[in-house]
Amino acid sequence: MNLPIVAYGDPILKRKGAEIDEDYPGLQELITNMFETMYTAHGVGLAAPQVGLSIRLFVIDANPFADDDASLKDFKKVFINAEMVDESGEKWLFNEGCLSIPDIREDVSRYPDIRMNYFDENWVEHEEDFTGLAARIIQHEYDHIEGKLFTEKLSPLRKAMLKSKLEAISKGQVDVDYKMKFPVLKKKNR
Structure with missing residues (x-):
């Protein structure tokens, strides 16, 4: 099932996700639905908060980058209760986007090497x-x-320049070819 993606401005995107256990209701179906949703939206990753669930789960399929990096061919993973163990190396800039923040892409500085502890779907x-x-x-x-978004890693000046675009996204004033839930529209419908 293709799930609606939560847009910028929804408070769930700012909450730290809760750990889950293997008895989490409908987990395997949720994972399947998250991959389907991610593929429909042409993404390479999707986290549970982006589909309205404040839990520590995300899925990745980096295969679209395989032309740039052969090691990413068939790089498809599920991360449950992930914890960052280490980040190292000299940070580098790369242009990122986010399915919850459509039509905005920005250069973001991140570490090149990380160590993660996580559970897979099994x-x-x-x-x-x-x-x-x-x-x-x-x-x-x-x-x-x-509970963090890539826009928080931008300079204050860059964030200020994007403010009106971000407000428009939260109001649903953006053209996307996938299902989304917009926080301002949600408030109006109450």
Whole structure:
């Protein structure tokens, strides 16, 4: 099932996600639906807060970047209760976007190397190192379960320049080809 993606401005995007256990209701179906939603929206990652659930779950399929980095071919993973163990290296800029913030792309500085502890969809625990684009995608999605958005990593001047665009997104004044829920429209419908 294709789930609506929560737009910028919804308070759920600012909440730290709660840990879940393997008895979380409908978990496997949720994971399947999150991948379907991500593919429909042409994304490479999607976190549970982006579909309205404040839990520590995100999915990634970095295959669209395989032309730039062969190690990303078939790089498809589920991260449950993920924790950042380490970040290292010299930060580098890369242009990022977010399905919850359509039509805005900005250069974001992130570490090139990370170590993550997480459970996969079969509840196997992993402590794994990631580098390059894989690390970047994971950090972006990890930020979501920590209640952070990539726009928070921008300079105050850049954020001020984007303010009206961000407000328009929260009001639903954006053209997207996937289902979204807009916080300002939600308030009006009460």
